[in-house]
Amino acid sequence: xxxxxxxxxxxxxxxxxxxxxxxxxxxxxxxxxxxxxxxxxxxxxxxxxxxxxxxxxxxxxxxxxxxxxxxxxxxxxxxxxxxxxxxxxxxxxxxxxxxxxxxxxxxxxxxxxxxxxxxxxxxxxxxxxxxxxxxxxxxxxxxxxxxxxxxxxxxxxxxxxxxxxxxxxxxxxxxxxxxxxxxxxxx
Numbered sequence: 001x002x003x004x005x006x007x008x009x010x011x012x013x014x015x016x017x018x019x020x021x022x023x024x025x026x027x028x029x030x031x032x033x034x035x036x037x038x039x040x041x042x043x044x045x046x047x048x049x050x051x052x053x054x055x056x057x058x059x060x061x062x063x064x065x066x067x068x069x070x071x072x073x074x075x076x077x078x079x080x081x082x083x084x085x086x087x088x089x090x091x092x093x094x095x096x097x098x099x100x101x102x103x104x105x106x107x108x109x110x111x112x113x114x115x116x117x118x119x120x121x122x123x124x125x126x127x128x129x130x131x132x133x134x135x136x137x138x139x140x141x142x143x144x145x146x147x148x149x150x151x152x153x154x155x156x157x158x159x160x161x162x163x164x165x166x167x168x169x170x171x172x173x174x175x176x177x178x179x180x181x182x183x184x185x186x187x
Contacts, residue, residue, distance in 0.1 A: 064180035116150035
């Protein structure tokens with residue numbers, strides 16, 4: 001058997017071959033330059049947390065859903081609840097949003113604030129089911145996301161529901177929980 005001798009590749013030639021192969025395959029980025037693709041990214045706005053917006057909660061197919069509306073200034077809980085009682089706009093209704101808050105509550109529902117809390121007096125009896133769970137969540141979360149003194153995050157604002165049109169010594173104390181659902185404050 002004869003042995004054949006193969007020449008060793010030159011390192012410089014090998015390096016040049018690798019570089020040329022990389023240059024030919026490229027990295028997939030074309031040389032077209034910038035291309036217009038719409039408005040710049042704006043991120044996720046914190047609705048209802050600044051002057052110029054308010055967050056309202058309406059009922060959707062899968063529970064309470066937040067809606068951000070533009071305003072001239074930050075709204076107090078009473079103003080935000082008044083907008084909620086007006087119901088969803090046409091565009092919001094087209095998205096399937098409704099309200100479970102009885103229309104009879106308009107003009108008879110009041111909200112007053114203190115540091116980190118909102119007292120909401122409703123003309124209906126929550127304990128008798130005249131205001132369902134979704135309606136209570138709508139009220140609590142809308143009030144908590146309004147301009148409440150104390151600068152607490154909305155999920156730390158105590159919303160005290162007083163039923164039957166009377167300010168009670170023992171209201172239902174709730175907070176706006178995850179997903180826009182009212183959760184009881186324990187302790």
